[in-house]
Amino acid sequence: MAKEMIAMLLAGGQGSRLYALTQKLAKPAVPFGGKYRIIDFPLSNCVNSGIDTVGILTQYQPLVLNEYIGNGQPWDLDRLHGGVHVLPPYQQATGSDWYKGTANAIYQNISFIERYNPQYVIILSGDQICKQDYSDFLRFHKEKNAEFSVAVMEVPWDDASRFGLMVTDENDKITEFQEKPKNPKSNLASMGIYIFNWDILKRYLIEDEADPNSENDFGNNIIPNLLRDGRNMYAYHFNGYWKDVGTISSLWEANMEVLDPEHSGINLFDDKWKIYSRNSGMTGHRITADAVVENSMITDGCRVAGTVKHSILFAGVQVEPGAVVEDAVVMGGTIIKSGAVVQHCIVAENVVIGENAVVGAMPADGEKGVATIGSGVYIGDNAKVGPNAMVNNNVKGGEEQW
């Protein structure tokens, strides 16, 4: 049974710029928005768009991600034919290879794709927060009679040189591709989301693999080769919310934007486009009589007895009496003991912040630091973690880390 379009989700990124958060898990598995992980967004987009077959290409620290995906049931991707499949590199008769690049990851799974005999393949990225209807993207691709389409966002001209840019004519046909150019000719940034006709993609993957000088990368190799051959390439304009959460500050910022859906454009409260996730199975959260909760998001299993302002608490977070949490992203199972002050920071899962400890600080003028505590870390009583610190080891009581 052929599928019209299947999705291949690149989830092998190490996310090294998230350092403390990605020591034990791949970037797509990083928690986001109170009860989600980053990968919930592309997976939910797939299901909501009618895509029922998704290959997830993993490579770096896949354990958490593998367990999280499981059989795909939370996303309704446990299907008889299709569904979600985690695809790590594997040993073949000719030997085994790590995925050398994004294109090579797909190349090594050509036989997976062929099982579904799709007309189109959409390539997705597992490190973006974005709600997008891929079926509308496909409609565009078909209307243009394209062989390759890429989703693009208009970015401010000043920022344009940080992105891969698509130069297009008046019909959105791509005429040139510029990778992080000094002198941008366009402000249409590639989102790293592509639709290919499968026969074209396959041909170029095989050609790319045969080139020993290739980096086996979509942006650096495949797209330039398509351009070289004058293929029908189009840019699909997306103007919803999109954020690459590859850095601590962008991850923090995106979480904060969730608290302000009216202005930020990222609305998780949309019944028509639900974001699915694996459930924590905890009881409803508790706010005690003396607690103060302002402008925050709180989920199952939380116990709040202190003050929580403009923050996101993930499942099972405890904030003891007298503790203050402000402008913070606090991930699942973390305990913030009484008198602790936790501000303008990201605290990963299962952290304990001791009594009267101080983590981060509200930024003074011009400062942007987001303190980060890695998962499982213990911050002792009266310890202090500075506003730019990235903490991956226990901090003893009374000690300071900047």
Place this chain on the structure above:
Amino acid sequence: MVNSNADALGIIFPNSYDSLVPELVSERLMASIPFASRYRMVDFILSSMVNCGIGNVSIIVRKNYHSLMDHLGSGREWDLTRKNGGLNIVPPFAEKSVAVYNGRVEALASILGFLRSQKEKYVVMSDADIAVNFDFNAMIDAHIKSGADVTVAYLEEEIPASALAAHPEDKNLYYTFDVEDGWVKGLKINPKDAGIQNFSMNIYIVGREFLIEQISNAYAHGYIYFERDILAPQLDTLKIRAFRFDGYVAQINDMKSYFDENMKLLKDENLDALFSSNPIYTKIRDDNPTRYIAGARAANIMAADGCVIEGDVENSVLFRGVKIAKGAKVKNCILMQDTVVEADACLEYVITDKNVTITSGKELKGTDSFPVFVAKHQKV
């Protein structure tokens, strides 16, 4: 068995005690009454069974069971989507000679064929009017060790006032036991005795073969009730063991107890007592986390996911997807799923059923002993 699965199958009677809470069961049954912000009553016994390795559970429904079917689905959330065993919802069999069952004997008689074909040695039976994190393994172990024919679970407590008050004469409502040395020597039906009693939880363990024999026999005689018609007359000949349960129990006897038992969970020690030993599973709704918008005030509440709180809420239990608009005041209330409290409305001692809307500026007040109830889908 290689694993820790219990050698028992479970049977739940989801309609027991429906008549005590007519308001709540007008469109559902006891087992699907929402409880503790994100659960339904059946979740507790069902999860307890699953947590004890009972992977073959039959729910013998009687009436009003659409909401329960919707809630349970294939049983996946309870890990009961199994090839062998799993969740088995038994509706009344539509046949001229078979009416809707009245007591346990008739209910069990309707699944005798099923019981004969199963392989588990023991049968665990329970109602769904209690929220409890029950250790069936401990009870099964005690049952096996004692060599009893039947083991019954009981609480040492006073008969709840609500049970004493509500009393249709033709119904067996509750039972107490005389216990000597761990054996049941007497069984009273609807007694009025004051003081601490051995109050039955209506949780039973019996051998499967034994149950089949007893039910076939009783059914042939036209008997209806397990306790009155099987246990009571055979107190001298059967070995009936009593198993005292000391854990946390929330029992729903009437609207007052429904209100009180929800409110009790606002105390952390009660919440921990009910939930800490083993997880309680429930249907997943994929709501977003609850959002407290600037200007909201929340004090002493329990809330599930999916709520949006802009107003003022105190001493209350909020189920999934409740919306409380700006200027609204909610105090001492239980608001079930998707209740909407519009701007400047004021609620005190109110229980709203699912999908209720309180329009802006309305004021609704009950009292501690008599909370106002607003039925499903009503707009006030």
